[in-house]
Amino acid sequence: QVQLQESGPGLVKPSQTLSLTCTVSGGSINSGGSYWSWIRQHPGKGLEWLGYIYYSGSTYYNPSLKSRLTISLDTSKNQFSLKLTSVTAADTAVYYCARAKYFDYWGQGALVTVSS
Amino acid sequence: EIVLTQSPDFQSVTPKEKVTITCRASQSIGSSLHWYQQKPDQSPKLLIKYASQSFSGVPSRFSGSGSGTNFTLTINSLEAEDAATYYCHQSSSPPLTFGGGTKVEIK
Numbered sequence: 056q057v058q059l060q061e062s063g064p065g066l067v068k069p070s071q072t073l074s075l076t077c078t079v080s081g082g083s084i085n086s087g088g089s090y091w092s093w094i095r096q097h098p099g100k101g102l103e104w105l106g107y108i109y110y111s112g113s114t115y116y117n118p119s120l121k122s123r124l125t126i127s128l129d130t131s132k133n134q135f136s137l138k139l140t141s142v143t144a145a146d147t148a149v150y151y152c153a154r155a156k157y158f159d160y161w162g163q164g165a166l167v168t169v170s171s
Numbered sequence: 172e173i174v175l176t177q178s179p180d181f182q183s184v185t186p187k188e189k190v191t192i193t194c195r196a197s198q199s200i201g202s203s204l205h206w207y208q209q210k211p212d213q214s215p216k217l218l219i220k221y222a223s224q225s226f227s228g229v230p231s232r233f234s235g236s237g238s239g240t241n242f243t244l245t246i247n248s249l250e251a252e253d254a255a256t257y258y259c260h261q262s263s264s265p266p267l268t269f270g271g272g273t274k275v276e277i278k
Binding site: 092101102103104107115117118119151156157158159161162163164 | 207272
C-alpha cells in the first residue's frame with residue numbers, strides 16, 4: 056500500500072519561502088506513469104491543485120502560482136518537494152501531496168501558517 | 172481552465188435516502204472526472220475514478236455516471252458515516268481543477 060507523508064515547517068514568515076517535502080513509501084516514486092501532485096485547502100474552503108511532477112521530472116504548475124512555485128523530485132530518497140516563494144497570509148492552508156492524475160493516495164496534510 | 176460546477180452546495184438527507192450530486196464541466200472532458208469524499212480534519216478519499224469506476228474498498232452504495240460535460244455521483248441508501256463534503260475533479264486538461272464541493276448532512 057502506497058503511503059505519503061508531508062513534512063516541513065508549520066509557520067513561515069511573510070515574504071519568505073514555504074518548503075514542504077512528501078515522502079513516499081510502499082512504492083517507487085519513479086515508477087512509470089506516475090504523477091505526483093501538491094494540492095492545498097484554505098481554512099474552511101475547497102481544494103486547489105497547485106501542480107504536479109511526472110516521474111521523468113517534467114512539471115506542470117497552476118498558472119495562478121506558476122511564477123512562485125517549484126516542484127522537484129528526489130528519487131534517491133523517494134521524495135518530492137514543493138517550494139513556494141514570496142508567501143503572504145493568503146498562502147495559509149493545509150497542503151496535501153497526492154499521487155497520480157486522479158488522486159488515489161493522499162498524505163495526511165500539513166497545516167502551514169504564514170504569519171510574522 | 173476547465174471550470175467544474177457542482178450542485179447542490181448543501182444537502183440535508185435522512186438515512187437510507189438516495190443522494191444525487193451533479194458536476195458540470197465548462198467543456199467536454201470525456202470521462203476524466205473523479206469523485207472524492209472528505210470528512211472534517213481528514214484528507215480527501217477517492218471514491219470514483221474516470222466517471223464510473225469504483226475505487227478499491229469503496230462501498231457499493233457509491234456510484235458514478237456521465238461523460239462529456241455532465242456527471243453524477245449517487246449514494247444509494249445513505250448511511251450516517253456518509254456525512255461529508257464531496258468534490259469532483261477533472262484530469263482531462265491541466266490545470267487540474269476541482270468543483271466547489273457539496274456538503275452532505277445527515278438529518
